[in-house]
Amino acid sequence: MGELIESWTKRLVEMAADGIDEAAARQLVTDIWDAATLDEVEAYERVIAEREAEREE
Numbered sequence: 001m002g003e004l005i006e007s008w009t010k011r012l013v014e015m016a017a018d019g020i021d022e023a024a025a026r027q028l029v030t031d032i033w034d035a036a037t038l039d040e041v042e043a044y045e046r047v048i049a050e051r052e053a054e055r056e057e
Contacts, residue, residue: 004035004036004039008032008035011028012028015028
């Protein structure tokens with residue numbers, strides 16, 4: 001999750017320096033939400049795969 005936070009922090013700082021309007025802010029929030037959701041799904045899938053591997057042993 002740390003890498004995700006770092007990348008979005010950098011993006012936000014860059015956008016803020018250039019000025020950001022409401023539409024760009026909404027898009028940024030949408031992008032962050034989508035990325036975080038995908039990250040959580042991948043983490044869940046890893047946990048499930050680990051549990052299945054433990055059962056097979």
